[in-house]
Amino acid sequence: MNVALAKTGTGRxxxxxFTSAEGRLPGSPAVIxxxxxxFETYERLGLPHRRLEEWKYTDLxxxxxxxxxxxATPDAAALSRAAEAVKAHxxxxxxxxxxVDGMFAADLSDxxxxxxxxxxxxxxxxxxxxxxxxxxxxxxxxxxxxxxxxATDGVVVSIADGAQLSAPIQIIHIATAASASAFTRSQLRIxxxxxxxxxxxxxxxxAAAYQVNDAVLVTIGxxxxxxxxxxxxxxxxxxxxxxxxxxxxxxxxxNFFNMTTGGAVSRLQGFITLAGEGSELAxxxxxxxxxxxxxxxxxxxxxxxxxxxxxxxxxxVIDDRAHSVFQGRIIVRPDAQKTDGKMMTRALLLSDExxxxxxxxxxxxxxxxxxxxxxxxxxxxDSLLFYLRARGLPEKDAQALLIQAFVGEAxxxxxxxxxxxxxxxxxxxxxxxxS
Amino acid sequence: xxxxxVKDLKVRVEEREILHGLTLTVNEGEVHxxxxxxxxxxxxxSHVIAGKPGYEVTDGQILFKGEDLLEMDPEExxxxxxxxxxxxPVEIPGVATMNFLRTALNAQRKARGESEYSTPDxxxxxxxxxxxxxxxxxxxxxxxxxxxxxxxxxxxxVLQMALxxxxxxxxxxxxxxxxxxxxxxxxxxxxxxxxxxxAMVVITHYQRLLNYIVPDFVHVMSxxxxxxxxxxxxxxxxxxxxxxxxxxxx
Numbered sequence: 061m062n063v064a065l066a067k068t069g070t071g072r073x074x075x076x077x078f079t080s081a082e083g084r085l086p087g088s089p090a091v092i093x094x095x096x097x098x099f100e101t102y103e104r105l106g107l108p109h110r111r112l113e114e115w116k117y118t119d120l121x122x123x124x125x126x127x128x129x130x131x132a133t134p135d136a137a138a139l140s141r142a143a144e145a146v147k148a149h150x151x152x153x154x155x156x157x158x159x160v161d162g163m164f165a166a167d168l169s170d171x172x173x174x175x176x177x178x179x180x181x182x183x184x185x186x187x188x189x190x191x192x193x194x195x196x197x198x199x200x201x202x203x204x205x206x207x208x209x210x211a212t213d214g215v216v217v218s219i220a221d222g223a224q225l226s227a228p229i230q231i232i233h234i235a236t237a238a239s240a241s242a243f244t245r246s247q248l249r250i251x252x253x254x255x256x257x258x259x260x261x262x263x264x265x266x267a268a269a270y271q272v273n274d275a276v277l278v279t280i281g282x283x284x285x286x287x288x289x290x291x292x293x294x295x296x297x298x299x300x301x302x303x304x305x306x307x308x309x310x311x312x313x314x315n316f317f318n319m320t321t322g323g324a325v326s327r328l329q330g331f332i333t334l335a336g337e338g339s340e341l342a343x344x345x346x347x348x349x350x351x352x353x354x355x356x357x358x359x360x361x362x363x364x365x366x367x368x369x370x371x372x373x374x375x376x377v378i379d380d381r382a383h384s385v386f387q388g389r390i391i392v393r394p395d396a397q398k399t400d401g402k403m404m405t406r407a408l409l410l411s412d413e414x415x416x417x418x419x420x421x422x423x424x425x426x427x428x429x430x431x432x433x434x435x436x437x438x439x440x441x442d443s444l445l446f447y448l449r450a451r452g453l454p455e456k457d458a459q460a461l462l463i464q465a466f467v468g469e470a471x472x473x474x475x476x477x478x479x480x481x482x483x484x485x486x487x488x489x490x491x492x493x494x495s
Numbered sequence: 496x497x498x499x500x501v502k503d504l505k506v507r508v509e510e511r512e513i514l515h516g517l518t519l520t521v522n523e524g525e526v527h528x529x530x531x532x533x534x535x536x537x538x539x540x541s542h543v544i545a546g547k548p549g550y551e552v553t554d555g556q557i558l559f560k561g562e563d564l565l566e567m568d569p570e571e572x573x574x575x576x577x578x579x580x581x582x583x584p585v586e587i588p589g590v591a592t593m594n595f596l597r598t599a600l601n602a603q604r605k606a607r608g609e610s611e612y613s614t615p616d617x618x619x620x621x622x623x624x625x626x627x628x629x630x631x632x633x634x635x636x637x638x639x640x641x642x643x644x645x646x647x648x649x650x651x652x653v654l655q656m657a658l659x660x661x662x663x664x665x666x667x668x669x670x671x672x673x674x675x676x677x678x679x680x681x682x683x684x685x686x687x688x689x690x691x692x693x694a695m696v697v698i699t700h701y702q703r704l705l706n707y708i709v710p711d712f713v714h715v716m717s718x719x720x721x722x723x724x725x726x727x728x729x730x731x732x733x734x735x736x737x738x739x740x741x742x743x744x745x
Contacts, residue, residue, distance in 0.1 A: 448587075448595075448599070449546070449568065450546070450569045451602075452659070453602050455568070458570075461595070464590075465587065469589060
């Protein structure tokens with residue numbers, strides 16, 4: 061290996077990390093070769109920094125500094141803490157698939173309770189018994205490459221054609237190890253005509269200052285109806301960089317939602333390709349940030365074929381010296397006539413030092429489309445606050461009511477009543493922590 | 496003890512003095528009308544009593560039930576029984592009217608150390624009052640004042656007045672933007688709330704409203720002071736002679 065490449069100190073640390081972790085990474089020698097290639101891609105790029113357009117507002121070299129060593133395989137004490145976290149953060153009635161410190165925890169998961177149309181394997185066994193295909197993506201993103209190099213485990217879920225799942229599937233990532241990294245990679249293959257709800261949750265069980273790098277590869281067939289809800293509720297000093305690469309078939313409805321309520325540095329980067337005609341995509345998101353938290357939602361919607369619609373509603377509430385980033389890009393390919401794509405992002409700044417970067421982008425190569433975007437940033441309306449206080453609401457309660465209404469515009473896009481209430485509950489706890 | 500005592504009140508907004516020493520005493524059960532031309536300081540008085548930020552009181556005091564109102568936050572004043580019916584009630588998208596009403600009522604009760612209203616009792620009360628004010632139930636499910644007509648917004652203010660049972664109601668230009676039928680419904684709602692324990696201060700530009708809400712006392716404001724006080728006859732005289740006579744007196 062050529063180590064004469066110029067590297068930052070951080071790049072060197074990861075290089076050491078890879079070498080030292082190599083023995084613990086699952087996969088045959090062929091898979092390790094794939095990992096090594098991914099690692100070399102990462103090494104060439106280094107940690108993303110502000111001179112890369114995609115990472116302009118989230119400079120990981122400045123914000124993260126170093127990538128921490130791999131978390132140890134969780135022991136009995138860690139699993140017992142994780143079991144408590146599953147109780148606290150599990151969505152009632154969901155079939156849970158639990159990853160603790162980057163390792164699948166079979167005893168905490170409900171694999172046996174899954175519907176017969178759902179099959180689950182671990183990434184680990186797939187890499188050991190099958191191939192390294194799941195580590196390959198077309199992406200040239202440094203963090204996705206790093207994920208391919210380092211992923212220790214994940215879930216490989218297949219939902220057969222026509223399955224109508226009454227119970228949601230909830231993938232819960234739990235961090236129990238402080239000052240350590242978890243790299244996970246999962247695949248969701250959702251067949252034709254499937255009706256399903258997928259929830260992904262990121263939480264801590266006593267851990268602080270941990271790092272998460274997760275990647276999820278999703279394919280959804282034709283005529284499906286899928287709700288995909290992500291809840292990034294990490295410890296306040298955690299780092300979470302997570303990538304979703306989603307391909308949607310024809311005449312499918314996908315309702316994608318992400319809410320970030322924690323993490324010193326977090327980024328969801330979603331790449332959603334509408335690859336079949338007649339599909340309807342809703343992408344909604346909420347960032348609730350305080351102290352010095354940095355939360356980034358970068359969402360790329362790629363209209364590759366004609367006759368699809370996409371709607372994005374994004375809301376950020378930013379307190380103290382926190383920093384919210386929204387990058388929304390809609391790409392309309394030359395053939396994607398009759399595309400209807402809209403995005404609206406609004407930021408609510410609760411302090412003079414709060415910062416919001418909104419970057420909506422439209423890249424339109426077809427000529428018969430309807431696309432639009434809007435972005436606003438502002439403070440709470442004083443006249444509304446006074447009205448509520450004049451009716452007896454204490455200032456913090458009045459603010460909370462207005463903040464809930466503000467983010468409600470995104471949260472109410474979640475169709476399922478119980479799930480929407482669950483998400484509202486997490487937002488309310490954030491508001492309580494604020495006051 | 497008077498319910499409300501405004502003593503020699505001087506108020507500035509952004510370096511400009513709006514009230515130049517206003518005095519007003521309101522006792523329980525009384526209805527006072529405050530009339531005056533645009534810019535005489537009527538709305539400023541209502542805002543300062545309710546505690547709206549942005550006003551600087553440079554002199555004088557406001558006592559409510561003997562307590563210094565100016566030391567209290569707006570929410571404390573509300574819990575003590577001060578209610579301002581806004582001239583322009585704000586629209587609050589995303590906050591359902593019913594949720595708002597319950598949250599506000601319970602916040603006031605909590606501040607007074609009272610138990611929260613039970614949901615059935617609350618709903619029963621809202622239904623009763625909204626029916627008498629001709630407020631359809633589906634309006635209560637919408638965002639606060641969102642898409643309401645001018646008349647509906649004012650009726651929503653009266654609904655809140657009936658629910659919160661304040662001891663002092665200040666009606667700021669309740670007649671603005673209302674046609675005669677809407678005005679009658681709102682005024683009937685207000686009249687139903689008149690009681691020996693409750694006082695009202697009706698701020699209006701026109702005598703018309705006072706045909707519906709008949710005051711015990713009428714005060715004329717000009718240039719930041721009360722320049723004349725009398726009974727309801729004074730309002731009728733004003734209708735004849737206009738405000739110009741007071742411009743010089745002030």
